[in-house]
Amino acid sequence: MKRHTDPAAPNTGVIGIVQISDLHFRDAPGARTFVGHEPDDGLAAVLADAAPVLTGAAMVVATGDLADIGEPAAYERMGEVLGALPTPVYCLAGNHDRQDTLQACLPRPNVHLEPAVRVGNWLMLFLDTNAHGREAAADGTYRDRDDRVHAAAQPGLTPIEEDRARAILAATRADHVFVWLHQPPLAATAPDVRSYRELTELIRDFPRIRAIGAGHLHGDLSGEFEGRPVYVCPSTFFSIDHVNRTFQGPGYRTYTLRPDGRVDSEVHTVPGAISDTMRAAPLPVFLADLLAGRITGEELRALSDAEFEERFGEPRPMRRP
Numbered sequence: 001m002k003r004h005t006d007p008a009a010p011n012t013g014v015i016g017i018v019q020i021s022d023l024h025f026r027d028a029p030g031a032r033t034f035v036g037h038e039p040d041d042g043l044a045a046v047l048a049d050a051a052p053v054l055t056g057a058a059m060v061v062a063t064g065d066l067a068d069i070g071e072p073a074a075y076e077r078m079g080e081v082l083g084a085l086p087t088p089v090y091c092l093a094g095n096h097d098r099q100d101t102l103q104a105c106l107p108r109p110n111v112h113l114e115p116a117v118r119v120g121n122w123l124m125l126f127l128d129t130n131a132h133g134r135e136a137a138a139d140g141t142y143r144d145r146d147d148r149v150h151a152a153a154q155p156g157l158t159p160i161e162e163d164r165a166r167a168i169l170a171a172t173r174a175d176h177v178f179v180w181l182h183q184p185p186l187a188a189t190a191p192d193v194r195s196y197r198e199l200t201e202l203i204r205d206f207p208r209i210r211a212i213g214a215g216h217l218h219g220d221l222s223g224e225f226e227g228r229p230v231y232v233c234p235s236t237f238f239s240i241d242h243v244n245r246t247f248q249g250p251g252y253r254t255y256t257l258r259p260d261g262r263v264d265s266e267v268h269t270v271p272g273a274i275s276d277t278m279r280a281a282p283l284p285v286f287l288a289d290l291l292a293g294r295i296t297g298e299e300l301r302a303l304s305d306a307e308f309e310e311r312f313g314e315p316r317p318m319r320r321p
């Protein structure tokens with residue numbers, strides 16, 4: 001990880017940001033993925049829809065689950081797409097990402113993995129909240145656990161990440177801080193409050209944190225944590241209407257950050273064939289449980305068809321070939 005610098009930025013006006021999340025890229029465009037929709041097509045549809053605002057935005061933030069299972073080619077391929085955008089892209093890891101591979105394969109001109117960046121009188125703080133999916137090696141470094149996808153369903157900070165965040169926050173001269181992370185600290189979806197104790201303390205100790213932007217839940221959600229607004233971004237791959245329990249098309253968020261610390265955000269769902277196809281399909285109960293960490297992929301696979309139907313009240317969808 002590069003050392004963070006916090007130069008005084010000249011721009012003190014309104015800041016526009018585009019957030020994308022949960023790209024779930026695979027190593028090849030035709031790789032089969034959930035519900036038969038292509039991550040490549042979803043990202044392309046989102047970027048085409050966002051094109052008019054991208055040129056005027058200060059940055060794109062990509063809040064994790066960039067790759068589905070973390071192959072090097074997945075990061076290389078998305079890097080080519082993101083690197084060609086007219087706006088700098090700042091990325092962070094989600095519970096699906098493989099951190100070593102992500103760091104080795106994604107960064108390039110215009111595509112950044114940084115702990116923080118200053119824009120006008122705001123500091124963007126990019127947190128790695130995948131502590132529950134990481135384990136400490138003997139040399140003090142952290143590695144991904146094999147069960148990281150489920151283990152890191154709720155946000156947490158390793159001691160190294162917490163120390164880094166505190167050092168950055170203590171040193172910044174920015175008036176306002178926007179925290180970007182993967183798993184949103186919302187009680188409805190992350191009920192184990194111990195899992196984000198560090199985040200609570202961070203906000204209490206650094207009240208200049210004004211808002212939190214997250215992904216992970218693949219849906220248009222918002223809430224509040226420690227008195228700060230929490231914005232959840234839809235996925236560019238497949239998104240979910242969590243209220244009506246249906247699929248939605250791919251989507252993204254736009255933000256306006258003002259010099260006085262106020263934040264406005266808007267969700268955009270991309271129209272078109274992908275959206276129409278997905279909207280017709282009701283959301284399977286098992287998928288909602290999987291996203292919220294109530295069941296693991298291994299536990300799902302271990303259920304017989306009869307057990308599956310008894311638990312979820314609906315038959316198991318066709319298994320992948």
Ligand SMILES: [Fe+2]
Nearest residue numbers: 022065216218
């Ligand atoms: Fe995701």
Ligand SMILES: [Fe+2]
Nearest residue numbers: 065094095216
């Ligand atoms: Fe996730």
